[in-house]
Amino acid sequence: MLKAARHDAIVELLRDRPAMRTADIAQKLHVSLATVRRDSIALESQGVVERSWGGIQLVTGVDDHFGDVMNHRSQAKDAIARRAAELVHDGDTVIMDIGTTVHHLTGLLAGRDITVLTASFPVFEALRSDPDVTVVVLGGTWSERYQCFDGQFVADALTHHQADLAFLGCSGVAPNGRVRDTSRTQAHIKQAVVSAASRSYLLADSEKFPGTGAHSPFTIDEVTGIITAGPSPADIDAYCASTGMEVITA
Numbered sequence: 001m002l003k004a005a006r007h008d009a010i011v012e013l014l015r016d017r018p019a020m021r022t023a024d025i026a027q028k029l030h031v032s033l034a035t036v037r038r039d040s041i042a043l044e045s046q047g048v049v050e051r052s053w054g055g056i057q058l059v060t061g062v063d064d065h066f067g068d069v070m071n072h073r074s075q076a077k078d079a080i081a082r083r084a085a086e087l088v089h090d091g092d093t094v095i096m097d098i099g100t101t102v103h104h105l106t107g108l109l110a111g112r113d114i115t116v117l118t119a120s121f122p123v124f125e126a127l128r129s130d131p132d133v134t135v136v137v138l139g140g141t142w143s144e145r146y147q148c149f150d151g152q153f154v155a156d157a158l159t160h161h162q163a164d165l166a167f168l169g170c171s172g173v174a175p176n177g178r179v180r181d182t183s184r185t186q187a188h189i190k191q192a193v194v195s196a197a198s199r200s201y202l203l204a205d206s207e208k209f210p211g212t213g214a215h216s217p218f219t220i221d222e223v224t225g226i227i228t229a230g231p232s233p234a235d236i237d238a239y240c241a242s243t244g245m246e247v248i249t250a
Contacts, residue, residue, distance in 0.1 A: 001029065004144035006039050011048060011058065011145075019057035045141070045151065045185065074104070076205040076229035079250035081105040083227050084167055084203060088114060092164040095193050096123050098148040098186070099169020101203045109133065117161055119149040119189070136161075150185050155192040166197035168223070170204055172211015175235040177220045177243075180213030190217035199224040201248075206230040221245055 001009070009029055014020060026036045040056045043049040049056045080101055085108035088094060094109070096102050098120040106126040109116065116127055119138040127133045140153035168190055172180035179202065181187040194200045200223040204211075209232060220226060220239070225246030232240075232247065240247050 001031065003039070003042075004142075006031065006035070007043055007048075007144065010036075010039060010043065010056075014049065014056070014058040019052070019055050021055045023054070025056075042141075048145070048183065076250070077101045077104040079229045080203050080205060080227050081108055083248050083250045084201060085109065087165060087199075087201065088112065089164075090114065093117065093162070095158070095161075095163045095166035095197055095200075096120060097166070097168040097190065097193060098123075098146055099203070101205065102167050102169050105167060105203075117158075117163060119154045121147045121149075146183075146186070150183075150189070152185075152188075155189050158189075158192040158196040161196050163197040164199065166193045166200040168193055168200060168202050170202060170208060170211065171213035172208050173202070173204060173220060173226075173236060174210050174216075175233070175239075177236075177239045178216045179218055179220060180211055181215045181217060182213040184215045187215040187217040194218060194222055202226045204228050206232070209233050209236055 006029060010025060013025060013028060022036050022040065023033060026033045040049060040051050044051050049058055081104040084105050088109060090113040093115040096116055096118040103120065103122050106123050110130050111132050113132050115134040115136065117136045117138060118124060119140065124135055124137055127135050138149060138154045138157045140149035141151040143150040170179050171182045174180055202220060202223050204226060205228060221243035225248060227248045227250065229250040
């Protein structure tokens with residue numbers, strides 16, 4: 001079994017129970033105990049699982065595979081992407097996060113004289129052959145589930161760049177304004193994205209209020225604005241109004 005397939009299999013095993021012994025996982029997947037330990041360390045570094053003595057458990061709220069949610073609520077994602085594209089000007093350097101809502105923006109940027117920084121493989125694939133777009137890939141540890149490069153290397157790479165704009169996805173936005181993410185490493189990368197961009201926008205459709213996720217990269221007042229589809233909850237509107245941040249409704 002390939003490593004990426006083992007990682008997905010481990011996550012599926014853990015979805016139905018609070019925790020599992022490492023030895024039981026090895027038995028079910030017909031692999032060695034050492035292999036499961038290595039896989040557990042890799043999954044923990046991605047923020048997917050937490051290890052304890054002799055076992056592992058899922059971090060609350062693991063996201064579905066990128067391909068499984070790419071077309072979920074596609075009309076809302078398309079509407080958000082169109083409003084986001086209006087903010088991009090020729091000559092801009094743009095950081096594009098790994099989420100599916102952000103990915104809907106890629107087709108609208110084709111043929112533009114811009115530079116795109118991304119760790120997302122689908123964004124790279126969509127724009128790599130475009131003669132007008134310069135694509136800079138932020139490399140790191142490969143994540144099959146998120147179809148991206150992940151980890152500290154991505155965050156470190158962002159410290160060497162300065163962008164005009166950044167577009168970020170999220171797993172949710174809590175009523176107190178905290179942005180939520182299911183991955184600890186992705187939350188860390190999102191912090192680096194905001195630091196590297198002059199302006200940053202959170203792309204979130206209505207089901208992301210409050211959404212899920214135990215990790216929080218920042219509060220929404222740390223970004224320039226939110227682009228959403230449909231009415232946002234009253235508590236989020238009040239929070240945005242109190243901080244003076246921009247809310248764009250698609």
